[in-house]
Amino acid sequence: MMRLELDFRSGIPIYIQIVDRIKEMISNGHLKPGDQLPTVRALAQELRINFNTVARAYRILDESGIISTQQGRGTYILEIPPPEVTQAMRQTTIEALTERYLADVLRLGFSPEEVLAFIHRQLKSKSPLQKPF
Numbered sequence: 001m002m003r004l005e006l007d008f009r010s011g012i013p014i015y016i017q018i019v020d021r022i023k024e025m026i027s028n029g030h031l032k033p034g035d036q037l038p039t040v041r042a043l044a045q046e047l048r049i050n051f052n053t054v055a056r057a058y059r060i061l062d063e064s065g066i067i068s069t070q071q072g073r074g075t076y077i078l079e080i081p082p083p084e085v086t087q088a089m090r091q092t093t094i095e096a097l098t099e100r101y102l103a104d105v106l107r108l109g110f111s112p113e114e115v116l117a118f119i120h121r122q123l124k125s126k127s128p129l130q131k132p133f
Helices: 013-028 042-049 051-063 083-107 111-126
Strands: 067-070 074-077
Touching: 013 051, 013 083, 042 051, 067 111, 083 111
Parallel strands: none
Antiparallel strands: 067 074
16 A cells, blocks of 8 residues: 545646655655555555546656666566756755645635745754754
């Protein structure tokens, strides 16, 4: 079973969220080259979404060279991509995370100033050797 957390209220299409979560899981080492992903139908059933949504996400990942779907064998994470692809994946991941975070906090009524102040405090407390700004 693959633990994908989706936000059905975020405004970000579910298939994009699936792509982003799988990329995140690869970036942070939860998924490794050679790991098998659930079938489209199994993941759709687990997430309680239409299987076409999962199929679309898998197709995007396949076209990006991140996974490989082999008819009759399954879908697997490909070998670790070259550094430029990894950096692009990291950039995409932080963009998606930031968009989700901002959508949520702004929907909750926080002002941009409050958000920036909070981020500043958090960065300062998480990395005392680095100045966040």
